[in-house]
Amino acid sequence: MRIQDIIKGKKEWRAHVKRVESLPQDYQIVYREIQKYLFKVGPVELTDGIGLLSGIVDLFEEGAAVGKGVLDVTGSDVAAFCDDLIKGSKTYADIYKESVDQKIGRAMKKAEDKTKKGGISKWKKQSR
DSSP, X not given: OOHHHHHHHHHHHHHHHHHHHTSOHHHHHHHHHHHHHHHHHOBGGGGGOSHHHHHHHHHHHHHHHTXXXXXXXXXXXXXXXXXXXXXXXXXXXXXXXXXXXXXXXXXXXXXXXXXXXXXXXHHHHHHO
16 A cells, blocks of 8 residues: 555545534434444445445435434434445455354364374374
8 A cells, every 4th residue: 555545545534534523413423333333343345445434424414414313314223224234245254254164174174184094093092
């Protein structure tokens, strides 16, 4: 990553934060919880820019402009709202699940190979 890209990213993030800070207090509270949730379980693409988060701020600005409460915009189950936003996106949880499956697969294959070569029977003889 070039230094210009880093500087551009920081400028975009600062502008984004200012937009969030201009929202009504209840919207800010919910936004920050959504942000935490998405950073923990959210899509891998979230690290590629602020597109999703910016879209949420757009939605919140529209809701605030017409006088809606934040939960009227998101619904009372904010986590479900977040899950709907990232439905179909690859998440860090998905990557971790794949990693666990791969590790288990390799370990099982290794154990099978030892069994086929007589490794386990040799171990049994040694332990007697």
